[in-house]
Amino acid sequence: MNFKRKTGLLRFTRGGWPLQVRLTLLIILLVLLSVSATVFFSYTKAEENQLGLVQDRLERELLVVQDVAQQLMYAFVGDQQEFDQRFQGCADAQKAQMQQDGLTAGAYLFTEQAVYSYPDLTPVPSFTEEEVEEILSKENGTEQWTTNGDSFVYSFAPVQELGRRL
Numbered sequence: 001m002n003f004k005r006k007t008g009l010l011r012f013t014r015g016g017w018p019l020q021v022r023l024t025l026l027i028i029l030l031v032l033l034s035v036s037a038t039v040f041f042s043y044t045k046a047e048e049n050q051l052g053l054v055q056d057r058l059e060r061e062l063l064v065v066q067d068v069a070q071q072l073m074y075a076f077v078g079d080q081q082e083f084d085q086r087f088q089g090c091a092d093a094q095k096a097q098m099q100q101d102g103l104t105a106g107a108y109l110f111t112e113q114a115v116y117s118y119p120d121l122t123p124v125p126s127f128t129e130e131e132v133e134e135i136l137s138k139e140n141g142t143e144q145w146t147t148n149g150d151s152f153v154y155s156f157a158p159v160q161e162l163g164r165r166l
Helices: 019-075 080-100 129-137
Strands: 002-006 009-013 107-110 115-118 141-147 150-156
Touching: 019 080, 019 141, 019 150, 107 129, 129 141, 129 150
Parallel strands: none
Antiparallel strands: 002 009, 107 115, 141 150
16 A cells, blocks of 8 residues: 655555655664663663662761771770760661661671671571671672562671671
C-alpha cells in the first residue's frame, strides 16, 4: 500500500509507503534507540558512581570513629564507663546523620566468638561464616555483599580502644 500525495492529501495505493513516510519512521526509530541507549548508559554510570561515593563515605566515617575513640580514650583514661557512654553517643550521632542522608546504617563489633550490634551488644546472626572470616582476616577494608537479594556495603577496621573490630 502506498500513499500518494494528491492535492495535499495522502492516499493508499498498492506500491508501498512513500519515501518520505519511510524516512520519517526510520528517523523516529533511530532517535528513540539513541535516547534509550543514552538513558541506559547514564543510569548505569550513575549507579556505579553512587556506589563509589557510598564506599568513600563509609571509609571516612570509619576513620572518624577511630579518631574519636582514640581521643576519648585519652580524655577518659581509667574511666571506662564514661568512655563507653561518650563513644556510644558519638556512634548514635553518626548513625542518625547517615540515616538523614538516606543511608541505612548500623555498627557491628566482630570478635572471634560472634558478631554483635553496637552499642547494645546483642548477637547478630545475619553474617555468614565466610564474611566474618574475611573481615577478621583483613586489617581494614570495604566490601560489598548480597544477602537475601539485598546489596550491602560494609567498611571495617580495628578500633583498639574497643578491643574488637568495628
